[in-house]
Amino acid sequence: MINKNSPIPIYYQLEEEIKKKIQNEELGPGDALPSEREFAEEYQISRMTVRQAINNMVNEGLLYRQKGRGTYVADQKFEQDLSGLTSFSEDMRKREFVPSSELISIRTLNHTPLISEKLKLTADDLVYEFKRLRLADNEPIALETIYTPVKIIGDIDEVDITKSFYQYLENKLNLTIDYGYQTIEAALGNKEEIKYLKINKGEPILLMQRTSYLKDSNETPIEFVKSAYRADKYKFNMYMKR
Amino acid sequence: MINKNSPIPIYYQLEEEIKKKIQNEELGPGDALPSEREFAEEYQISRMTVRQAINNMVNEGLLYRQKGRGTYVADQKFEQDLSGLTSFSEDMRKREFVPSSELISIRTLNHTPLISEKLKLTADDLVYEFKRLRLADNEPIALETIYTPVKIIGDIDEVDITKSFYQYLENKLNLTIDYGYQTIEAALGNKEEIKYLKINKGEPILLMQRTSYLKDSNETPIEFVKSAYRADKYKFNMYMKR
DNA sequence: TATGTATAGTGGTCTATAACATTAGACATA
DNA sequence: TATGTCTAATGTTATAGACCACTATACATA
Numbered sequence: 001m002i003n004k005n006s007p008i009p010i011y012y013q014l015e016e017e018i019k020k021k022i023q024n025e026e027l028g029p030g031d032a033l034p035s036e037r038e039f040a041e042e043y044q045i046s047r048m049t050v051r052q053a054i055n056n057m058v059n060e061g062l063l064y065r066q067k068g069r070g071t072y073v074a075d076q077k078f079e080q081d082l083s084g085l086t087s088f089s090e091d092m093r094k095r096e097f098v099p100s101s102e103l104i105s106i107r108t109l110n111h112t113p114l115i116s117e118k119l120k121l122t123a124d125d126l127v128y129e130f131k132r133l134r135l136a137d138n139e140p141i142a143l144e145t146i147y148t149p150v151k152i153i154g155d156i157d158e159v160d161i162t163k164s165f166y167q168y169l170e171n172k173l174n175l176t177i178d179y180g181y182q183t184i185e186a187a188l189g190n191k192e193e194i195k196y197l198k199i200n201k202g203e204p205i206l207l208m209q210r211t212s213y214l215k216d217s218n219e220t221p222i223e224f225v226k227s228a229y230r231a232d233k234y235k236f237n238m239y240m241k242r
Numbered sequence: 243m244i245n246k247n248s249p250i251p252i253y254y255q256l257e258e259e260i261k262k263k264i265q266n267e268e269l270g271p272g273d274a275l276p277s278e279r280e281f282a283e284e285y286q287i288s289r290m291t292v293r294q295a296i297n298n299m300v301n302e303g304l305l306y307r308q309k310g311r312g313t314y315v316a317d318q319k320f321e322q323d324l325s326g327l328t329s330f331s332e333d334m335r336k337r338e339f340v341p342s343s344e345l346i347s348i349r350t351l352n353h354t355p356l357i358s359e360k361l362k363l364t365a366d367d368l369v370y371e372f373k374r375l376r377l378a379d380n381e382p383i384a385l386e387t388i389y390t391p392v393k394i395i396g397d398i399d400e401v402d403i404t405k406s407f408y409q410y411l412e413n414k415l416n417l418t419i420d421y422g423y424q425t426i427e428a429a430l431g432n433k434e435e436i437k438y439l440k441i442n443k444g445e446p447i448l449l450m451q452r453t454s455y456l457k458d459s460n461e462t463p464i465e466f467v468k469s470a471y472r473a474d475k476y477k478f479n480m481y482m483k484r
Numbered sequence: 485t486a487t488g489t490a491t492a493g494t495g496g497t498c499t500a501t502a503a504c505a506t507t508a509g510a511c512a513t514a
Numbered sequence: 515t516a517t518g519t520c521t522a523a524t525g526t527t528a529t530a531g532a533c534c535a536c537t538a539t540a541c542a543t544a
Contacts, residue, residue, distance in 0.1 A: 009527060035494060046529045051495090059301055067495050068536035182480045186428035186446040186473035204428040204446035204473075231428035231446075238424045238480075251497060277524060288499045293525090309525050310506035 002043045010045055014053035022062070022073060033063065033071045100138065104131040104196070106158060108150065115147050118211050118224040126150040130165070133196050134227075141234055143196045144227040152222060169222070177222060178215035184208050184236060193228045204231040244285045252287055256295035264304070264315055275305065275313045342380065346373040346438070348400060350392065357389050360453050360466040368392040372407070375438050376469075383476055385438045386469040394464060411464065419464060420457035426450050426478060435470045446473040 002013045021027045034042070039050040054071060057063045065071045107129045111121050119127065127147045134142040146165060153173070169175045189197065189205045197205070206229040214220040244255045263269045275281075278296065282289040296313055299305045307313045349371045353363050361369065369389045376384040388407060395415070403410045411417045431439065431447045439447070448471040456462040 011527075037494085048530085049528060052527080054495095065495060066537085068493080068538080070494060070537095184426055184448070184478040184480075185476070186448045186471075188444075188446055202444055204430055206426070206428045229428075234427075236426040238426075253497075279524085290500085291498060294497080296525095307525060308507085310508080310523080312507095312524060 002045070011049050011052040014043065014050065015057055018053070018057065027073050029073050031073050033073070035070060100135045102133045102135070104133055106130055115224055119147065119149055119221045121149060128153060128156065139233065140197050140230065142227050142229045143193055144225060147224045148222060175222065176215040177212045180210050180212035182208060182210040189228065197228065197230050199230060205229060206231055206234060244287065253291050253294040256281070256285065256292065257299055260295070260299065269315050271315050273315050275315070277312060342377045344375040344377070346375055348372055357466055361389065361391055361463045363391060370395060370398065381475065382439050382472065384469050384471045385435055386467065389466045390464060417464065418457040419454045422452050422454035424450060424452040431470065439470065439472050441472060447471060448473055448476060448478070
């Protein structure tokens with residue numbers, strides 16, 4: 001159903017409607033969607049609005065169009081774009097898993113050499129350490145440790161910050177991440193990773209490290225993240241241009 | 243200039259106009275574009291058409307918008323991949339190693355389902371398979387297997403093609419790679435990898451797969467590459483924007 | 485039987501218009 | 515010196531209608 005009086009844009013509501021139908025398997029890969037004109041008629045909205053919804057989903061790779069024929073549901077593609085700076089939650093939702101996370105610990109630490117270098121901190125600066133287990137459809141996927149400077153984040157709302165660190169930055173602190181550097185390597189799980197990821201000794205993991213910077217003109221590091229991903233459950237996807 | 247009678251869509255002509263101005267450096271990163279209303283007025287076209295052009299460029303990452311402020315030229319693309327579409331040799335030189343490679347085998351194969359899907363081939367198309375060992379300072383780093391369609395590459399010069407596949411494409415065949423999709427995962431080395439990479443059983447490796455496409459308008463796959471990297475010697479680095 | 489042809493349906497492009505939300509800056513006010 | 519308020523400019527969302535190019539199909543014709 002679409003609510004025309006909602007502050008949520010109609011085209012966005014329609015996207016959600018269509019995604020639901022894909023999730024419910026009312027629509028499967030290769031199936032034709034109703035035509036744009038039918039959507040417009042059914043929901044009593046303009047065809048251009050329908051096109052805006054469909055355009056977005058085509059850009060996301062969820063649908064594809066054939067001129068003169070119709071619009072179809074795309075194959076289940078992990079090839080979704082990526083760019084890297086999407087959050088775990090976004091990433092998982094794109095792959096049509098239900099993301100969740102469990103907070104393992106929050107601590108305030110003095111600097112360590114590695115972290116203070118990455119976050120450009122001086123000797124007396126403190127950092128928060130958030131340790132979280134990331135799950136998809138309730139299966140553990142990654143063990144994530146975020147370091148972030150106390151002097152930028154200030155006092156934290158534990159409930160909010162554990163849900164989405166990025167949304168907390170954007171909405172509560174009005175801070176936007178602009179760019180980041182990331183490395184990916186392979187290793188064998190250590191004791192902690194074996195425990196939380198529920199894997200066996202001798203199984204490989206993907207180790208990701210990222211430093212992200214704020215959208216200001218000072219190249220301010222805002223987070224240093226270390227994540228260990230289960231190799232049997234996770235794969236990094238990238239699109240590269242030129 | 244925009245030609246309204248041309249069969250080329252107006253929004254596309256406008257995109258080209260704006261791209262030209264960026265190329266000529268009339269517009270540089272961070273510069274504001276004329277407003278949508280100004281574009282519409284200047285070229286005597288509808289504002290919605292202007293938006294279609296700008297939308298496309300925003301989706302491509304060439305421009306970005308700020309609500310209530312304006313539309314701006316984006317910084318350089320994702321900083322030219324640090325791991326992605328550069329060759330192994332370039333990559334290694336950046337890290338100040340001396341790169342080399344050993345040819346292991348060249349074969350001509352019939353299709354297999356995986357490869358013909360990746361390269362969009364039909365049943366009777368043949369592929370070349372190049373298998374190379376990549377070294378840095380004479381230490382084995384990666385075992386690389388390239389699949390590429392015979393019908394595009396034609397007869398090959400074994401000496402040249404083993405040095406640099408990409409230079410061979412560019413210089414001998416005048417083919418340019420435009421973009422690619424890449425996945426990275428972790429695994430344990432199989433027998434072949436253990437042998438060539440000189441690692442021990444049970445040691446982790448990074449598995450990279452990439453499909454690259456030509457710079458034409460047909461989305462033509464030109465290579466499918468599988469590479470196995472020694473986890474103790476190699477790490478993927480990426481820079482990500484926004 | 486094979487080959488055009490008319491037609492209805494689809495997505496693609498484009499116009500013209502309107503109301504809304506956000507931003508920055510000028511200005512008045514406490 | 516701050517703080518709020520108005521205003522003009524921007525991008526955002528949405529409407530309604532028009533014509534085009536392409537695809538599939540039914541039907542008439544050679």
